[in-house]
Every structure is written in structure tokens, then in C-alpha cells.
Amino acid sequence: MKPYYFLLSTAILFILASVLISPFELNFDILDTYIIIPVTQFLRCQAAGLLIFAAFYKYLSRYLLLKLLTWMHILSFIFLPLIFAWMSYSFNKSLAVVEISNQASASYFERNQQINNYIFLVLIAMQILPLFNLLYGIIKRNKKGAQ
Numbered sequence: 001m002k003p004y005y006f007l008l009s010t011a012i013l014f015i016l017a018s019v020l021i022s023p024f025e026l027n028f029d030i031l032d033t034y035i036i037i038p039v040t041q042f043l044r045c046q047a048a049g050l051l052i053f054a055a056f057y058k059y060l061s062r063y064l065l066l067k068l069l070t071w072m073h074i075l076s077f078i079f080l081p082l083i084f085a086w087m088s089y090s091f092n093k094s095l096a097v098v099e100i101s102n103q104a105s106a107s108y109f110e111r112n113q114q115i116n117n118y119i120f121l122v123l124i125a126m127q128i129l130p131l132f133n134l135l136y137g138i139i140k141r142n143k144k145g146a147q
């Protein structure tokens with residue numbers, strides 16, 4: 001399957017999910033910044049990003065050299081935000097269970113924030129993969145053309 005078809009079909013699924021899922025809010029605490037995003041907006045922004053990368057992979061696929069980097073980027077761009085959202089949702093649901101005045105609750109909050117920060121930073125770092133793949137492909141192509 002071509003990467004851009006996969007991205008397009010996943011974007012369509014995300015748009016359908018944003019219409020069909022009952023609305024609730026996702027709360028993220030990223031690098032000491034608290035962000036509240038409605039799940040519908042989160043899914044639609046994710047779908048927009050997938051469509052942008054579908055166009056990128058459609059029109060620049062001949063310059064991309066490594067399919068592994070392409071698929072690593074695509075899968076990380078789809079699954080890391082979903083894991084991030086699921087963790088936020090489950091964390092907010094668990095707040096009803098955790099007693100706020102308990103000493104151990106502070107470590108519970110800190111651990112959740114550290115995991116969210118790690119996932120966020122990995123997601124940002126994975127966005128460099130298409131650029132490396134494109135630059136590597138262009139350099140290889142120029143070397144072949146020069147010989």
C-alpha cells in the first residue's frame with residue numbers, strides 16, 4: 001500500500017470519528033503548560049496533519065530513499081498522538097479515584113507529566129524523519145547524476 005493512500009484513509013477515519021464520538025475534553029500538561037482541547041478538534045487537527053503528509057508523500061515520493069523512515073514517521077504520527085490522548089483521558093478519569101491530599105498523589109501527577117512530556121518530545125523529534133529522508137534521497141540522486 002502506498003503511504004499516501006494509508007494516510008488519506010486514516011484521515012478520513014479520524015474525520016468520521018470526530019463526528020461520531022461524543023464530545024469530551026482532553027487535558028494535557030506539556031512542559032509546564034496546561035492545554036485543554038476538545039476531542040473533536042484534536043481528531044480534526046490530526047486528520048489535517050495526515051492530509052498534509054499525504055500530499056508530501058504523494059508529490060515527493062520519488063525523492064524519498066528509505067521506506068523504513070517513511071513508515072516510521074507515518075506510524076508515529078498516527079499512534080503517538082492517540083496514545084497521548086488516551087493517557088490524558090484515562091488520567092482524567094482516574095482523578096476521581098486518586099485522593100488528592102495523599103502524599104503519593106504528587107508522584108502520580110509527576111509520573112504522568114513525565115510520560116506525557118516524553119511522548120510529546122518523541123513525537124516532535126519524529127517529525128524530522130521526512131526531512132532526513134528527503135535530504136538523503138536528494139543527495140543520493142545528485143551523486144548518481146554526477147557519475
